Amino acid sequence: MTKIGIIILAAGASKRLGQPKQLLTYQGKPLIQYITEVAINSQCRPIVVVLGAYAEKIEPYLLNLDIHIVDNQQWSSGMASSIGCGLNAIEAIAPDIEALVLMLSDQPFVSLTLINQLIAAYQTTNCPIVASEYSGILGVPALFHKTLFSELALLQGDMGARKIIRQHEASCLSIPFSEGVIDIDTLEDYEKLLLNNS
Numbered sequence: 742m743t744k745i746g747i748i749i750l751a752a753g754a755s756k757r758l759g760q761p762k763q764l765l766t767y768q769g770k771p772l773i774q775y776i777t778e779v780a781i782n783s784q785c786r787p788i789v790v791v792l793g794a795y796a797e798k799i800e801p802y803l804l805n806l807d808i809h810i811v812d813n814q815q816w817s818s819g820m821a822s823s824i825g826c827g828l829n830a831i832e833a834i835a836p837d838i839e840a841l842v843l844m845l846s847d848q849p850f851v852s853l854t855l856i857n858q859l860i861a862a863y864q865t866t867n868c869p870i871v872a873s874e875y876s877g878i879l880g881v882p883a884l885f886h887k888t889l890f891s892e893l894a895l896l897q898g899d900m901g902a903r904k905i906i907r908q909h910e911a912s913c914l915s916i917p918f919s920e921g922v923i924d925i926d927t928l929e930d931y932e933k934l935l936l937n938n939s
Contacts, residue, residue: 744839745860745884747785748827749777751846752793752816757926761795763846764802765931768938772925773846774802781807783856785842787834791823809834821896828894841890843902844882849934850920851882858916859884868914872906875921879906879913882921 751773755762763773770778773790780788788808792799793816803810811830815822824843831841842859844851855873862871863884872883880903885893892905906913925931 743784743786743860743864744835744837745785745863746831746835746838746841747780747783747788747844747856748824748831748841749773749780749788749790749844749846750820750823750827751776751799752791752796752813752823752826753820754794754817755926758928758931761798762925762931763795763799765925767849767934771799771802772849773799774806775849776844776846776851777803777806777808779851779853780842780844780856782853783842784860785856787831789827789830789834791827791830793817793823819897819899820901821898824896824902825894828890832890838887840884840886842882842884843893845924847924847926848882848921849925850918850923855882855916855918862914862916866914868912870906870909870913872913872915873918873921874915875918879903879910879915880921882918 751763764771791811793813796812813823813826859871869886872879
């Protein structure tokens with residue numbers, strides 16, 4: 742096992758969708774369960790899943806999995822609070838953690854291969870950030886070395902990890918992940934996903 746953990750952000754209210762996107766069915770199971778199992782199959786530990794808006798509805802689908810669930814009471818203040826929540830949890834569980842992979846719960850094409858590529862690139866180059874590249878941007882899933890945890894913890898509001906990636910772009914390595922552009926924000930997004938997978 743590596744000393745690399747994973748934080749999965751799944752606290753949002755899915756306002757544009759009108760229902761919890763985390764519970765949409767994908768590959769025969771709720772999306773959050775699918776994404777979490779991808780993380781579990783990696784060599785990363787611990788795995789922290791940050792819930793919020795629909796915690797009570799989502800949690801039953803994650804019971805008995807080898808993960809730690811954190812309930813972000815401040816989820817409505819934006820994604821930054823969930824990143825902070827996840828960081829606090831992962832550092833408490835694994836004080837000797839060396840790096841972490843930050844993932845979202847609505848990128849259905851995140852795979853074990855991608856997570857392994859992020860880790861392998863980090864281990865061979867020692868780059869402090871290894872980010873996924875899609876549509877000309879660098880984003881998550883992304884791996885961050887512990888020297889950047891304090892910067893991640895200082896994010897506020899709806900500011901996500903992309904801000905930190907941009908600030909350190911010169912020392913950032915990228916892994917191509919063209920399907921990273923596909924996330925689920927609306928019913929149309931979901932219908933398109935099902936159509937492409939049928």
